[in-house]
Amino acid sequence: MNTEAPREHPNVLVFFTDQQRWDTTGLHGNPLGLTPTLDGLARRGVSVDHSYTCQPVCAPSRASLQTGQYPTTTGVFRNGIPLPPGIPTLAHHFRAAGYETGYIGKWHLAPDEHTGPVPERHRGGYDHWLAANLLEFTSDAYSTSLYDGDGRPRHFDGYRADALGTAAVEFLQQQRTGPFFLFLSFLEPHHQNSRDDYPAPDGYRERYADAWTPADLRALGGGNSGEHLAGYYGMVRRLDEVLGTVLDALARRDELENTVVLFTSDHGCHFKTRNDEYKRSLHDASIRVPTVLCGPGLRGGRRLGQLVSHVDLPPTLLDAAGVDVPDGMQGRSLLPLLRDEAAGWPEEVLIQISESEVGRAVRTHRWKYGVSAPDADAWQVPSADRYLETYLYDLHADPDELVNRVSDPECASVRQALGERLAERVAQSGEPRPVIDPPLSPGQPQ
Structure with missing residues (x-):
């Protein structure tokens, strides 16, 4: 296992999906070849094989990933509650260490009346801003609107995940003298709320018609996986292609080897088999997500066996970047585990449930x-x-x-x-x- 110390402050990129089950990935046994880019990243880096959200619903899990705190600590214990502006986030910590910080995509941590543009005080301290608070309501599969730091809309043609990938590549291509921290937050493979559908790119749903179904969905029956799983898989496949595009952009600038990359998701999806919607339950279909890290100090194809919570990922990113981890974070860095220093690591993860x-x-x-x-x-x-x-x-x-x-x-x-x-x-x-x-x-x- 290569655990070399990072160069002075490497770049940091978070590739964050929405509502993606862990078993959509090849590294967790999915046989459909949906995630070759992510699987390759795991072979070069670290797969967190037992990774769990600490709250299986959008806003609480997002608040935890920004702060390293549990939802009841941030106060964001359900959707519709904004992240209090005074709480330090990853953006504040990286910015204090000299990073240029950027956020692109879905935010879902401002008051709900701000559907699209997000007031500066509710942006979590990020410098570069191109996002929508509730992207599911300002976009559709082939119509995307994001809002810049002045609240001006920018409209994208093409598939939504591609639009966010384009915006990310533009950010990466900017000239800068110091490191960057970019949080790239997708809506895929979340359902399209307006019609309760999983809109894959044109032609992608057809690729996965009558495809492999996870064992829990087969056993439980009911739900709507039979109707929506093909579209869901198509969305996952396109996300992996966009991941490849973003990594290629880093490689062309000779920055990939000095960039800490985190891939994870906010929660999973049980396709209405556990309650009357898609998450908000303690079952693994709701809480277990794919998580991969790669970059300086995070190489070697290691598969971590410990159980890891979302609150552990922010301190890991700071630690991997050589930035001090603040005392207020309730998780702990994974880097000691990569040095086989597992003493004291919890034997369980804590899950909080709300709304349901x-x-x-x-x-x-x-x-x-x-x-x-x-x-x-x-x-x-x-x-x-x-x-x-x-x-x-x-x-x-x-x-x-x-x-x-x-x-x-x-x-x-x-x-x-x-x-x-x-x-x-x-x-x-x-x-x-x-x-x-x-x-x-x-x-x-x-």
Whole structure:
């Protein structure tokens, strides 16, 4: 494993997709060849094989990736809540270290009344700005509008992911004397809200008609994966092509080898098999995402086996760039793991759930354990002081999370141990340590 120290402040590029399951990628066993560029990046760099969002919905996960803090710490515990302007972001930290910072694409961290242009105070400290707060409402597959730092619209023809790639290449081609930090945020492969469709580029949906279906979707039936999976796959394929375009632009400028690249997504997609929409559940289909790092200090084709949260990625980027990690970040850098310094690394990740329920969960390599506050208003209330045990999956025996064993007497000791771990992780995240009650007996009123 090559863990050479980075040159003084390498460039940093984040390639951020929306609603992309981990198993859309070849490196996680997808047989359709959707991600050859990403798979190649992983072979040269580091695949974070067990990577999880800390909140499976757009705004909270985005706030965490900007700040390295849990959603309840930032206050962005659901969609529709803006990131408070006073919270330091990656842009602030990189800018203080002499970086030129840029943001392109979907933001979703300003007040909802700002659908397109984002006021400067709500831009998270970024210098270069070409984005839309709610890109799903200012664009369609072949009609894209982004807004610059003066709030002026820029309209793009062609496919939406290509438009963002074009804007990114333009940013990369600018002359500069110092390093850059660019956060490139796509909408794909998120559904098009206006018509609940997954609009792939022309001809791409047809490539994947009747294609391979993940085991959980086959087993659960229902949902709408049969209708939408081909379009979803087509969107993933085009994203990988755009990734290739952006990496090629860096290579032409002889900057690829001195650029830390992070590829990840905000959450996954269960195609309406777990609730009445696409995410907002504790299941791996909602929370597990592909994550790859490559660049100085991040080479060698390493596959990390530890469980990693989104809150760990911001400190990793700063550490890899030689920038001090601030104390306010709640995650930890992955670089010690690449030096085989794993002592003290948590054996589980903490998941917060909102909107669909007020819930908390921990995922270990073997178990998924979740609790909920059944009487809490999941839109108004960020957390609870008392939860009810609601979910328990044995992921070794049941990787598709089909058999909920929360009421199984044989699992009582497992529930007790996981409940203690969950309560401790909730307290470590900054919330009061909760009381966790046992599951309801069949027929017992809530």
